[in-house]
Amino acid sequence: MMRRRTTLLAGCTALVLALGATACGGDEPVAAGGGGDKSLDGQTVTVAGVWSGSEQKNFQKVLDAFTEKTGAKTQFVSTGDNVSTVVGSKIEGGNAPDVVMVPQAGVLEQFAENGWLKPLDAKVKTTVGDNFADVWQNYGTVDGTLYGLYFKAAHKSTVWYSPEALEQAGVTPPKTYDAMLKDGRTISDSGLAAFSVAGQDGWTLTDWFENVYLSQAGPEKYDALAAHEIKWTDPTVVEALTTLGELFKDKQLIAGGQKGALNTDFPGSVEKVFGPEAEAAMVYEGDFVAGVAKDQFGKSIGTDANFFPFPPVGDGKAPVVSGGDAAVVLKDGKNGKAGMALLEYLATPEAAAVWAETGGFLSPNSKLDPSSYGDDVTRATAESLIAAGDSVRFDMSDQAPAAFGGTKGAGEWKILQDFLRDPADPAKTAAELEKAAAKAYGN
Numbered sequence: 001m002m003r004r005r006t007t008l009l010a011g012c013t014a015l016v017l018a019l020g021a022t023a024c025g026g027d028e029p030v031a032a033g034g035g036g037d038k039s040l041d042g043q044t045v046t047v048a049g050v051w052s053g054s055e056q057k058n059f060q061k062v063l064d065a066f067t068e069k070t071g072a073k074t075q076f077v078s079t080g081d082n083v084s085t086v087v088g089s090k091i092e093g094g095n096a097p098d099v100v101m102v103p104q105a106g107v108l109e110q111f112a113e114n115g116w117l118k119p120l121d122a123k124v125k126t127t128v129g130d131n132f133a134d135v136w137q138n139y140g141t142v143d144g145t146l147y148g149l150y151f152k153a154a155h156k157s158t159v160w161y162s163p164e165a166l167e168q169a170g171v172t173p174p175k176t177y178d179a180m181l182k183d184g185r186t187i188s189d190s191g192l193a194a195f196s197v198a199g200q201d202g203w204t205l206t207d208w209f210e211n212v213y214l215s216q217a218g219p220e221k222y223d224a225l226a227a228h229e230i231k232w233t234d235p236t237v238v239e240a241l242t243t244l245g246e247l248f249k250d251k252q253l254i255a256g257g258q259k260g261a262l263n264t265d266f267p268g269s270v271e272k273v274f275g276p277e278a279e280a281a282m283v284y285e286g287d288f289v290a291g292v293a294k295d296q297f298g299k300s301i302g303t304d305a306n307f308f309p310f311p312p313v314g315d316g317k318a319p320v321v322s323g324g325d326a327a328v329v330l331k332d333g334k335n336g337k338a339g340m341a342l343l344e345y346l347a348t349p350e351a352a353a354v355w356a357e358t359g360g361f362l363s364p365n366s367k368l369d370p371s372s373y374g375d376d377v378t379r380a381t382a383e384s385l386i387a388a389g390d391s392v393r394f395d396m397s398d399q400a401p402a403a404f405g406g407t408k409g410a411g412e413w414k415i416l417q418d419f420l421r422d423p424a425d426p427a428k429t430a431a432e433l434e435k436a437a438a439k440a441y442g443n
Contacts, residue, residue: 046335051325108139352368
């Protein structure tokens with residue numbers, strides 16, 4: 001399943017990959033090598049991350065390709081969802097992984113500030129500079145130093161729908177937020193709820209907010225709020241919550257109403273649209289919805305399941321919110337050379353193509369040939385992400401301290417769940433968000 005980041009499911013179980021590893025001194029990386037160059041023969045690299053299920057298997061194919069190229073062995077281990085806690089304990093115990101796939105920009109920054117990370121070497125930096133838009137490099141940079149390579153991305157501005165349900169209601173994919181709500185009411189009049197909302201998973205609600213806020217308030221305000229340079233009591237926040245509240249309070253639009261939404265987790269929200277007993281026509285979440293619809297419910301992407309871009313709110317532009325998993329190299333890993341070689345490989349379109357062909361994956365690598373993707377819908381999603389260039393904005397809650405933006409039953413997740421339960425007072429919710437944010441950010 002996938003968490004809001006780029007993986008499948010909130011709090012997804014997580015992975016740690018061990019890619020082979022003899023301890024190796026020095027800081028200069030071993031070259032990843034060309035075809036058949038077994039420059040890392042007999043070595044092992046350990047990799048920690050947050051993937052499980054089909055994502056784990058698909059990333060293993062990438063690691064296997066790295067093994068084929070360099071001779072480094074791979075083995076898979078699981079960390080669970082609290083990556084920072086697990087990695088911290090492994091470092092303290094003298095068992096640090098060599099590479100970590102970090103699912104939140106805020107966690108990457110935390111790792112860098114803790115002094116855990118090696119800066120990417122010159123060779124990797126050059127490859128990243130050639131293949132990735134500035135925005136992705138910026139999200140991997142802390143205090144002017146590039147530490148993270150974004151290997152996997154999520155396009156989190158996609159609304160997934162049943163073409164059959166929209167056709168039966170006589171509506172077409174909407175072009176504005178207001179039209180989406182209006183069409184939703186038409187759909188519900190035809191006997192099917194408009195939206196399935198995964199309110200049991202607080203992270204999905206942060207994604208709803210972020211898309212509305214980015215479109216309505218604009219990218220500069222979005223960046224300022226993400227950095228807590230403006231308060232959550234700012235009028236733009238109250239306005240976005242008011243807009244979101246229009247949807248949350250309309251029992252006609254949400255399958256099961258607010259109570260039903262609060263009892264629906266992310267996989268369940270997809271099932272309500274694409275499962276055997278459809279209860280809703282649309283579900284908002286990232287591109288990873290397609291993986292669940294296809295793998296769990298046998299839907300043909302593009303025929304039985306499709307998406308439209310999250311529509312612009314008011315006079316704003318259509319938002320493009322993304323998430324991503326960044327590869328970083330730990331200072332305390334036993335095999336930093338081979339770890340850096342893995343990052344050099346992950347920065348290439350060759351590595352991205354391995355996963356792209358299997359599905360459930362988007363790459364921010366602009367040099368990846370779109371034909372590598374296995375279906376037209378995924379290809380279109382990927383092209384939209386690349387075309388957005390530097391206008392892409394990273395998931396706001398993933399940039400925040402985990403206490404505010406990434407903890408179940410606390411901070412933004414819980415406050416937005418409370419708002420879904422009772423959306424009557426956006427200003428009060430904004431004040432609660434500011435109180436929690438000030439504590440987490442320390443300002």
